[in-house]
Amino acid sequence: MTVRYNFRKDALRQCRENIKHLQSLDYKGSDVTLHFQLDSANYPDPDPQAKIFFFDIDNTLYSGSSGIAQQMQWRIFNYIVHEVGVRSHEEARKLMNEYYERYGLCLFGLINEYNVNPADYNTLVDDALDLDGLLKPNWQLRQALIDLKFSGKFDKLWLFTNAYKNHALRCIKLLGIADLFDGITYCNYMQREDLVCKPDLRYYEQAKLESGLGCWTNATFVDDSLVNLQAAKHLGMQQLFHVSEESESYKKVEDRIMSVNSVTELAKLLK
Structure with missing residues (x-):
């Protein structure tokens, strides 16, 4: 005892x-904006034109060797x-x-x-x-996300994580990037009877609903799990990135999936 x-x-x-x-x-980026979508009772109308970039958090927005x-x-x-x-x-x-x-x-x-x-x-x-x-403020990561956010190629940057909201929000606040995201789909531990997470396709449908994504082909997704990316590919996502510090950057992993060492490389890659 x-x-x-x-x-x-x-x-x-x-x-x-x-x-x-x-x-x-x-410091800058240590809190979400007033427009950040979290536990919203009303989902946005699905927009068939909306282009949304989905981001995993753990071992993706920060180094897996942290x-x-x-x-x-x-x-x-x-x-x-x-x-x-x-x-x-x-x-x-x-x-x-x-x-x-x-x-x-x-x-x-x-x-x-x-x-x-x-x-x-x-x-x-x-x-x-x-x-x-x-986890400390990562200004290089922040600048890369700013470049993506204002590139004109994406309507929303959306967090998509298997973590509960407490941990997810703490990570992005500590990294100094919390104000750059539009919302989050998180694994709600408290709904024990309806608990789903990646790579369960029902969880991807939840992210689609909460983010307002109208068409899978307009989604971009970065994750450190190849299995999670393969599930996204099955649904029709066209632009997928596997974060792996051990892989060669910009190398094709398989159809529609490319490897990067860090999220910071994505702004340059997607110019």
């Missing part, structure tokens, strides 16, 4: 520090061991891999198999990530 209590206590302490730090941000993924894995592992009660470290790691491969999110498996409370999971895992030392 002592170990479990310490894990929870540490996570809640980190959450309080994260909130305090986020509230102290005052250390955030490793910290996330550490928190998920400890949640499974200390909160779910899977005492075998080997079994905990096995479940993490199995659930990710089967559901796209480890949380899906924990809800289905262990009936975990998604709000509790979000607090002790996602919200407790110590991002302050890992």
Whole structure:
């Protein structure tokens, strides 16, 4: 019981520090605009002419080598061991891999198999990530997004993530790019009965509805997951980019999918 209590206590302490730090941000791009679409009750009318650029967040808008993924894995592992009660470290790691491969999110498996409370999971895992030392304003990324936004080629820049909104918004605020996006489609952990995420095609339809996209062929999408991009290609998206620091930039991965090392390369590529 002592170990479990310490894990929870540490996570809640980190959450309080994260909130305090986020509230102290005052640099450009550290908050969304008044027009940012989040949890809107009214969807825009589908526009057959609208050109929308969809952006994944984790390991896409920031480097996959930032250390955030490793910290996330550490928190998920400890949640499974200390909160779910899977005492075998080997079994905990096995479940993490199995659930990710089967559901796209480890949380899906924990809800289905262990009936975990998604709000509790979000607090002790996602919200407790110590991002302050890992994500800083990225002015090169900001300029690249500004170039895309005002290029005349896109009507909206839209976030499309498997994260819950708390984590998603914290990331873009810390990066100093929050004011450049028009809205977000996020994985709503709290709707446990209707929980969907990439690469489930229903989630792409949700993004289409929320963003006002009228035609799949007018969508551009960047993600670090090839599987997610292949799902988008299946729906008809024509311009797809796979972010991989290990791949050769501007190399064709497969039909309609091109590799880039970083999102910062996209403004130059799409001139």
